[in-house]
Amino acid sequence: MTDGIGSGLLEGYRVLDLTDERGIYCTKLLADLGADVILVEQPSGHKGRHRGPYFHDEVHPEKSLYFLYFNTDKRSITLNLEHPDGRDLFKKLVNKADVVVESFQPGYLKKLGLDYKALSKINPRLIMASVTLFGQTGPYKNYKGSDLVAMAMGGYMQITGSPDDPPLRLGNEHAHYPGSQYLAVGITGALYYRDFVSGKGQHIDVSQVEATIPYHIEQHQAMMWRFMGQNPARQGLNSQVGVPLGAFPAKDGWIGVLTVAAQEWDNLAQWVFEVTGEKAILDESLKGVFGLGRRQRYEEVNGYITAFTTQVNRNDLFHDGQQKRGVPLHPVNTVEDLLNDPHLKASDFWMELDHPVVGKLKYPKRGPFDGEDVPALRKAAPLLGEHNEEIYCGELGLTKKDLALLRSAGII
């Protein structure tokens, strides 16, 4: 089996990856599920190689931990699409590909003669998948974006942070996930449609802003405005959607508290009463599913709960709540906590991958999934142009002499 072509749910499909940070998680998902994803890098290296964090803080294109995380199981070739010879090589690759994924500003590929219309003439079965800030159409289609802009315009920042502070972004560049995830769903759907319904390829257009909106639909922001003239706003650490729902201080850290079923509230109230002696928390009017009766008195209720949580250690709250008390408490974790977590270890969540430059690091072995039918990771991120020879010589029939020539001309 060729290096990089593993077994998996998406085995046999080839994907050409032209994305930047907006689509790089989409192609990671496809690669980890078994597709043969070829990352097409500009000769100076993918944008992600030039940003941190870096291994041992050494600024080096093979040591970007950002790049390493998002490019597992991919192969890498270098190619300058702005050079006519580069475009010619790309078209040859398109001939053998099932999917091209890209995240350029709308219109850029058309200028290069590499838009869907042009490429589908070469390969009518091609699926072209685009993720951009606002999509390929509409008055804002040329607006320039970033994680921050997509989080803001997708309505997510409005509900993130504290009421008295500015709206906040999440600290994990969140806006790059929704578009990538929906695009991956779209690509698998389009493969199904092509192979088992119609025989046709197509173009998929995903907007990061539109993809971000359904990541907070429970706030129903548009409906709240349309029918109540209200705009849902930031609620800080204690939400009023349910009561209690939020992060509370524990004796030695923080604990996430919520109750869903009526019984879970009863269990929590009893526990609070046992620890604090506060009888008011057992009040009949506070009972019920999701805390409808508690919403009116959320400050009072959250006060009782804080008086309780601050007396107990985080792990005791978490495990006693889940195991003995029937209260679904959640730990507030750092990434260090996750790396040491006994459940994640025991459930085979991690897998060590060896990279020729940075060595061994642990990655999520099957992403968010479990089960024998889910493929495990196969290999660490590729070196820059690691697969040039394999693909250009092995598949397109170029000689090593040709490769040398193309390199000197800045094409690969």
Added chain:
Amino acid sequence: MVKAKGILEGIRVIELGPYVALPLTGRILAAMGAEVIKIETMMRPEPMNFLPPWAPGSGRAEYDASKRRITLDVANPEAQATTFKLLSKADVFATNFRRDVLKKWGMDFPDIRKVNPQIIILWQTGTGSQGPYGNYKFFGYPSQYATGVALMTGLPQDALSATSTSYSDYHCGVFNPLMIISALLKRKRTGKPSTIECSIWKSGIVTVGPALLDFQANRRLPARLGNGDPYACPHGAYPCKGTDRWCVISVFNEKEWQALCGVLGNQSLAKNPKFATLVSRMGNADELDELIGKWTVNYDATEVMDRMQQAGVPAGVVAKGQDLYESPQLKARNFYHESPYYITNPTKPGIQWEQGPRPAIAGSVPIGFSEIPCQFSENKRIGEDNEYVFKEVMGLSDVEFQNLIKSGVIR
């Protein structure tokens, strides 16, 4: 050849389970043309019916549009044969109930496989069934804490921060259909059906990947930078005219910086040694943010965005409900839909639920297929598709159908 009506033409999915992620899974598949049959029961109405915003049931179109909705009380001991008959007609079974509950109902996965050896099973769990927390209950909203996201979010002086949304539910709700379709592709290729677990917790953990590697390599925990960014300056949310109005601006290169100074009408800013280079701007970021804020606060957020964007500076309004609903961009792309909703009343059978006084609003499934766009058909009443599903799909006679109603299997 009949023209296909959906991307997933011919696929039938049975969805069983409440809350956010699982219903969202079916919503996405239904938008792509699969026939999604949602099993519910009046005995235990979906708890999400009772969440705000403004009337019980008004939020359901977001989750249940385009689905077939039936009432089938799988907890009724007489229901098993009917449930299995339905599952035998399906390609996919998706559920988020715990294994012990499914066993109690006689619906353990091996039993389902016996009835339908080809069925793909998507089992959504809290933490993943294997391991010491296998029976723990994990939910989407507090998963922002359990995944590390909350502790890397906030202003530098905060211990942590939070977002008012069920964080991982939405990741899991999109991972689920990804796996279902991938498993359909594999089944077509190999003939083998898959059983796949997707957990709420792990769906969020995979969104902090670079930080996981950073800790292993450098023993560093992510810093809370507010809206700052280690690779861009200025980069933040700036106050605009009005109450709680903001526009974000993120400048990643020299060209954008020069353009920003141009919009501010302040070329002296670009020459000021405090801000002239990227490194100096980073060092004086707070002062620069204040200067920009003094300018932005004189204008409407939309005007700040438009002026910045016209000059080539990445910028965007911090959108509220009104901005989303009135967005010219979202309107041009027909993002929002209207749908009737039904006022949930636990004391009455669902098909008698009263229709709400005005339509609910739901967004699109945001995948723009050029061949067959994602569909949106109105959210139905609970149980509205009983006759279609029990009679047409399952082939029950009217007598059999009525008997199931009498015995409380359909309720």
